[in-house]
Amino acid sequence: xxxxLMVVGHDLLMVWLCWEALHHLRYxxxxxxxxxxxxxxxxxxxxxxxxxxxxxxxxxxxxWRFASVPDLGNIxxxxxxxxxxxxLGLALxxxxxxxxxxxxxxxxxLLVGLLGMPRLMFRAWKDNQNTDSKNGxxxxxxxxxxxxxxxxxxxxxxxxxxxxxxxxxDDSARLQGTKLHGVPVLGGLSDAATIAKETAAKLIVIAMxxxxxxxxxxxxxxxxxxxxxxRTVPRLVDxxxxxxxxxxxxxxxxxxxxxxxxxxxxxxLIRGWLGGRTVLVTGAGGSIxxxxxxxxxxxxxxxxxxxxxxxxxxxxxxxxxxxxFPDLEIISVLGNCGDPAVIQxxxxxxxxxxxxxxxxxxxxxxxxxxxxxxxxxxxxATEAVARACREANVGTFVFISTDKAVDPVNVLGxxxxxxxxxxxxxxxxxxxxxVTVRFGNVLDSAGSVVPLFREQIRLGGPVTVTDxxxxxxxMTIPEACQLIVQAAASAAHASIYTLDMGEPVPIRxxxxxxxxxxxxxxxxxxxxxxxxxxxxxxLHETLFHAEExxxxxxxxxxxxxxxxxxxxxxxxxxxxxxxxxVANYDxxxxxxxxxxxxPEFSPSGQNADAGATIVQFPAREARHTR
Numbered sequence: 001x002x003x004x005l006m007v008v009g010h011d012l013l014m015v016w017l018c019w020e021a022l023h024h025l026r027y028x029x030x031x032x033x034x035x036x037x038x039x040x041x042x043x044x045x046x047x048x049x050x051x052x053x054x055x056x057x058x059x060x061x062x063x064w065r066f067a068s069v070p071d072l073g074n075i076x077x078x079x080x081x082x083x084x085x086x087x088l089g090l091a092l093x094x095x096x097x098x099x100x101x102x103x104x105x106x107x108x109x110l111l112v113g114l115l116g117m118p119r120l121m122f123r124a125w126k127d128n129q130n131t132d133s134k135n136g137x138x139x140x141x142x143x144x145x146x147x148x149x150x151x152x153x154x155x156x157x158x159x160x161x162x163x164x165x166x167x168x169x170d171d172s173a174r175l176q177g178t179k180l181h182g183v184p185v186l187g188g189l190s191d192a193a194t195i196a197k198e199t200a201a202k203l204i205v206i207a208m209x210x211x212x213x214x215x216x217x218x219x220x221x222x223x224x225x226x227x228x229x230x231r232t233v234p235r236l237v238d239x240x241x242x243x244x245x246x247x248x249x250x251x252x253x254x255x256x257x258x259x260x261x262x263x264x265x266x267x268x269l270i271r272g273w274l275g276g277r278t279v280l281v282t283g284a285g286g287s288i289x290x291x292x293x294x295x296x297x298x299x300x301x302x303x304x305x306x307x308x309x310x311x312x313x314x315x316x317x318x319x320x321x322x323x324x325f326p327d328l329e330i331i332s333v334l335g336n337c338g339d340p341a342v343i344q345x346x347x348x349x350x351x352x353x354x355x356x357x358x359x360x361x362x363x364x365x366x367x368x369x370x371x372x373x374x375x376x377x378x379x380x381a382t383e384a385v386a387r388a389c390r391e392a393n394v395g396t397f398v399f400i401s402t403d404k405a406v407d408p409v410n411v412l413g414x415x416x417x418x419x420x421x422x423x424x425x426x427x428x429x430x431x432x433x434x435v436t437v438r439f440g441n442v443l444d445s446a447g448s449v450v451p452l453f454r455e456q457i458r459l460g461g462p463v464t465v466t467d468x469x470x471x472x473x474x475m476t477i478p479e480a481c482q483l484i485v486q487a488a489a490s491a492a493h494a495s496i497y498t499l500d501m502g503e504p505v506p507i508r509x510x511x512x513x514x515x516x517x518x519x520x521x522x523x524x525x526x527x528x529x530x531x532x533x534x535x536x537x538x539l540h541e542t543l544f545h546a547e548e549x550x551x552x553x554x555x556x557x558x559x560x561x562x563x564x565x566x567x568x569x570x571x572x573x574x575x576x577x578x579x580x581x582v583a584n585y586d587x588x589x590x591x592x593x594x595x596x597x598x599p600e601f602s603p604s605g606q607n608a609d610a611g612a613t614i615v616q617f618p619a620r621e622a623r624h625t626r
Contacts, residue, residue, distance in 0.1 A: 008051070011059070014114040015050045015082075019043060022103040022110060042098065045089040050082040057081065072116045079108035079115075138164040142201035142228075144192065144219060145208040146170035146178075146185050149233050153207045154181045166199040189222055196226045206232040217513075224516055265486040266555060267299065273489035275300035280352035282337040282385060283359030285313025287442060288400060291481040292356050293321055299485070303329040305350035307343070307359070309336045338381025340388065347392040354396040354488065355389050357382060360416070362402070365534040367411040371587045375578055375594070378415035383422045383575050390432045397432050398488045399423050403440045403473060403498075403541050407600050410536030414594050414601045420496065421597070422575065425568040427494035435491040437484045439499040440473030440541060453511055457518045461526035463511045466533050470508075471540050473501035487558050498550065500557035504540065536603070570597065 020036065020043075027033035037043075057078045087104060090096050141157060143150050146168045157163040158181075167186040170176065175185045186195050192204065204223050209232070211219065223230035279296045283289040284306035290313075293304050304321065308314035311334055318332050331350050335342035337359050347355075360378050361367055367374040382399065389397045401420055404413035420436050427434040441449070449472075456463045475483075480499065487497040512522040520526050533539065550559040574597040581589040595601055 008054075010118065011054055011115060012047055012051055014118075015047055015111065016043065018107060018111045018114055019046050019103070022106055023100070026100045026102050042090060042093065045093055046086045049086040049089045050078075053082040053085050054078050071119060072112065075115045076108070076112050079111045082111075083108050138162060139203055140164050140166045140199065140201045141203050141205055142166060142192070142196050142199060143168045143183075144170075144189055144204060144206045144223075146172070146175045146180055147208070149209055150207040151180055153205065153233055154183055163203075166201055167195060169195065189219060192222050193226045196228055201228060204228050204230040206230060209233055220516070224519075229519070265482045266489075269554075270485055270489050271300045274354075274485070276302045277353040278303040278305070278350055280305040280307060280346060280350050280355045282307045282343075282355070282357045284308045285310050285317045286358060287477055288481060289356070289358040290317045290320070291477045292358060292484065293317060294324065295478070295481045295485050296356075297321060297325045297328050301328070303331065303350065305331040305333060305346055305352060307333045307335070307337050307346050309334070309359075336381070338377060338384050340384050343385050343388045344392075347388055347394065351392075352394055354398065355385070355394050356398045356400065356484070356488075357385050358400045359385075360400070362412060364404070364410050364412050364536045367415075368535040371411055371590050372582055372585055374411045374415045375590050376582050378412070379418050379422065379578060380575070380582060382419040383426075386423050386426050386434065390426055390428075394432050396488055396491070397423070397434050398484065398491075399434070399436045400484065401436050401438045401496075403438055403501075405438060406542050407602075408598065409538055409602055411594075411603075412536070414598055414603075417598050417601070418571075418574070418594065421566040421571050424494050424496075424563055424566050425571045429493045433491065433493050435488050436496040437487050437499065438496065439475055439480050439483070440501045442475055442477050442480055449507065449510070450514070453514045457515055457520070457526055462529040463515065463526060464529050464531050465507050465511050466531055466537060467539060468508050468530055469506070469539060470533070470537075471504035471506050473541060474505050474510075475499065475501050483555070483558060486555055487553075490554060492560075494563055496561040496563050497553070498559050498561060500559070 020038070023036040027036060057074060059074060059078050083104065087096065090099055139162060141163045143153060143165055147170075150168055154165050154168075157165050165183045168180060168183055169187055169189050169192055170185055171188045171190075176187060178185050186199070195201075196204065204226060206216075206219055206223070208215075208219065220230075274296055277300070279293075279301045281289050281292050281296075281304065284293055285308040289306075289308070293306065296304055306314060306317055306321075308317065314332055314334055318330055321328060321330055331346075333342065333346040333349065335346075337343050337346075337357075359381065361370075361374055386397055386399070399419065401416050402413065404410065405417040405420055406413075408414040408417050423434040423436055426432075453463055483499045487499075491497065508528070511528055515522045515526045515528075518526075522528055550561050553560050574593055577593050578590065581593060591603075
């Protein structure tokens with residue numbers, strides 16, 4: 001880095017040189033040119049005036065190492081303002097009597113060249129020096145795309161010295177044959193395999209972060225055809241949300257290929273609701289709970305209470321939040337949220353304005369044989385937390401539910417559906433606002449199929465899929481949590497919201513794509529084995545119950561359901577009976593009570609549901625018909 005005093009000295013020298021050169025040039029046009037002194041009070045006034053302007057516009061806050069077009073703009077600004085300052089100073093000194101008008105006109109433009117050229121030359125020299133110093137070990141990189149991301153990528157790669165861009169590929173005909181920072185655009189994307197061999201590339205980087213899923217799948221297939229490792233630049237939303245670092249090259253993730261378009265919540269609404277408030281999250285150490293904490297902290301919550309039964313998960317969540325948001329007040333409570341004493345203590349300590357109830361058991365096959373624990377945690381704990389929130393007059397209680405609560409065929413769906421009904425009956429439309437949000441599977445959440453497949457691939461296979469035709473709805477964790485907060489910010493009393501999870505994804509396709517992303521071929525390098533539907537599983541999930549009429553909300557990816565009538569007397573009695581059966585560990589009684597409370601619960605049809613209807617999200621269907 002050039003020392004600051006040397007930069008100041010250089011710039012003042014350029015001002016003096018500019019002023020002298022323009023005077024000599026102007027006087028050289030006269031028949032008998034007068035001599036112009038190398039130093040005079042006039043020159044001193046010019047140097048002081050221009051130097052003060054340089055400092056005032058912040059010219060010395062930039063680094064020559066990273067000089068760019070904005071810096072040239074700042075130099076032009078300083079030169080023009082400096083012209084006014086020195087003209088004012090000289091007018092007070094001698095009324096500009098000895099300064100030719102041509103000098104004043106040409107001064108800012110020559111000064112821009114004298115100040116800007118050394119900066120750009122220094123940057124070019126540093127960039128080339130880094131590349132040359134490591135040229136022997138620099139990795140040769142072929143870049144897919146020749147847009148803005150590629151322009152920034154080429155500069156970053158050269159600056160690092162560890163990579164050498166050897167060419168770019170882009171399908172735009174007008175770009176082919178051109179150069180970007182001296183790197184040629186050698187052809188279209190489909191030429192990748194041939195050009196990679198011709199340029200001896202060792203790595204391919206996809207610099208097209210705005211690609212949709214279909215085009216990303218095509219580009220990934222092209223990369224796979226080269227046999228070379230490939231990476232991608234992160235999307236801007238991932239950088240802003242802290243999931244990626246600027247300039248970081250990351251592996252193509254499975255969610256890049258699953259048709260998930262970025263969600264744009266109403267940030268103004270969310271910040272208006274969360275700003276300065278206190279939030280309590282149960283299950284705060286889990287996949288959804290921890291992300292909800294991050295979203296709330298990011299969008300204005302001043303205090304967050306973490307309630308978690310797993311001590312390691314609680315410590316991890318607390319540490320990550322403190323690192324990312326050092327000014328956030330964090331309250332940690334270790335304990336079971338279903339314990340009335342624990343939830344009352346947490347509410348008394350935190351005094352939250354809103355509670356997100358994310359704590360739950362969610363593993364479908366396991367819960368089929370663990371009915372007592374499923375009821376205790378998913379139903380009774382929810383009832384305990386919801387009732388305590390109403391007694392504490394909490395403003396909003398948000399219950400995180402699942403699409404499996406619609407026409408449930410398994411224990412998870414049934415317990416979640418009953419918990420929804422509990423929340424509905426507790427809403428008296430006066431005090432606490434009870435909100436239910438449903439969504440499907442979450443990519444990379446704890447216990448989900450993605451980490452399972454990833455581990456199976458790492459071990460060399462086989463990858464186990466239940467059925468060739470099975471489909472599921474997927475969302476990313478941040479997307480799900482953003483929509484949860486969005487729904488909660490604008491929700492009505494006793495409302496149920498369903499999130500748009502895109503198109504259902506065949507699990508077989510998901511497995512094949514993950515195998516390919518690992519650089520292997522399905523059926524050749526890694527086998528896929530079909531094991532049959534597990535207890536409690538459907539072939540296809542459904543999003544909507546026939547009696548729940550949905551209407552659009554202010555957000556295109558959120559629909560509000562008209563909640564079905566639920567008898568407070570029946571639900572209260574069911575909860576009481578469940579408490580007794582849980583205390584007696586009476587699974588038969590628990591099963592009987594669930595069936596009686598939820599008429600649509602049909603566990604007998606758990607593996608015969610191959611013909612379940614895949615219902616399109618109404619908001620998307622309406623958009624398609626317009």
